[in-house]
Amino acid sequence: MPEMLLRLTDVHFGYGPQRPVLSGCGFALAPGERVALLGANGSGKTTLLHLIVGLLKPVSGQIEAFGRLRTVEADFHEVRRRVGLLFQDADDQLFCPTVAEDLAFGPLNLGRPRGEVRQIVAARLAELGLSGYEQRITHKLSGGEKRLVALAAVLAMDPEVLLLDEPVNALDDAATARLVEIVNRLPQAMVIVSHDREFLQQTTNATLRLCDGRLIGLPRLASPVACPPDRSGDSDARPQ
């Protein structure tokens, strides 16, 4: 097996004992893989992504990233630098007044010199076709523009893995098409949460479904809409 970028083993998590969300999740992400993560509303997809970058801590189970076991907050500082998480709501992510400042936020936190940061900002904006947006006011952008700027801000950290949480949620067709084209150009391994089958078909090459707190590897998007009745202890799913 090639060295995995991410590996979750038997992860349990719940918001309080009454609300278990994940009960024995396992999966691994290999370089170059693009995994579609499916699941019903509230099935824990976002929770899973937040566990990977250490925003939430599992009740039990192991999270490995880049070949090392990650347990305490300090372990996840490096993970967050190398794994870029795109939030569901771009407004949560874009908090700086201008686009340039928002893109610069991550690299400046990593201690990059200002001259270099300016280059990164210009380069990322150019890659996403957003040149000239530097001084735009973030909260006045349209929904599609916000999403792209948030993605550019994540890419400014130069991550090796991308976790995209509903990237095309509430985007119109043209904006979605543009995002498909951008995502397909990116070299990173990805996990994409979405309910948009067409988008997933165009961008991913493997599928996982979150069912009753467990991950099930599925043949490419040929999955039944409902969870299979039989949950046969597949606790370390590999996307197929």
Added chain:
Amino acid sequence: MTGHGHNATHHTHEPQEPQAASGYLASVDPRLRVAAAVLLAVVLALAQGFPALLLGLAGGGLAVAFSGLGAAAALRRLLPLNAVLLLMWLVLPWSTPGEPLVAFGPLGIAREGLRLAAVVTLKANAIVLWLMTLVGTMEVSVLGHALSHFRVPQKLAHMLLFTVRYLDVLQQEYLRLRAAMKVRGFRPRLNRHTYRSLGYLAGMLLVRSFDRSERIAAAMKCRGFSGQFWLLDHFALSRRDAPFALVAALLLAALIACEIARLL
């Protein structure tokens, strides 16, 4: 981007941007403007003599001419202030102890009262004019950055920046909730149902803001935030700032000289 209503070729601020001044003052280094506004406001607030106050007011008028605001807009913004001052004119002359100019039985209009009302009116108008032209024409984000250059505590500067960024988001959230109430037939009346519903609305806004703040904090952590904001933009003093600095310094000196002359 084929977004909703906004246009990709629109690189400047939309016209509804409230602080869209384009005069000479708007091009002056924000740090200089904040410093000048604070110094002028302090000196004018302490001044008691009419020469200094009139000079300050005249200077403020001149500043309006260089701010790109337009006289009409400036006067409109002074209206609410002077409405409050009018109330003061109705009260102060009667209530200040002193030698009465006119007496109506036990009540009298005191010379000291009139003087005091005039001083307060001049002072307030002058200070507001200066703040309006120097600071009011600034994007609030620029003000936040300028403040952090003055060693204003980081937390305060951050609060200002976050407030600016999320005020609009909260407003949208409020309007959405309010619209949702309206389409289900809610009309505010003077009854318990209204109070309870508005209470729920306020509570829901608080809860949502709290949730949002947690998500924002999480997003910031993901990008390596550790309590320190790094400013991308550095302000730079330029030659264009020299006339402003000179005039502001001269005016300050003149105001102080007027007050010293009065005391001697």
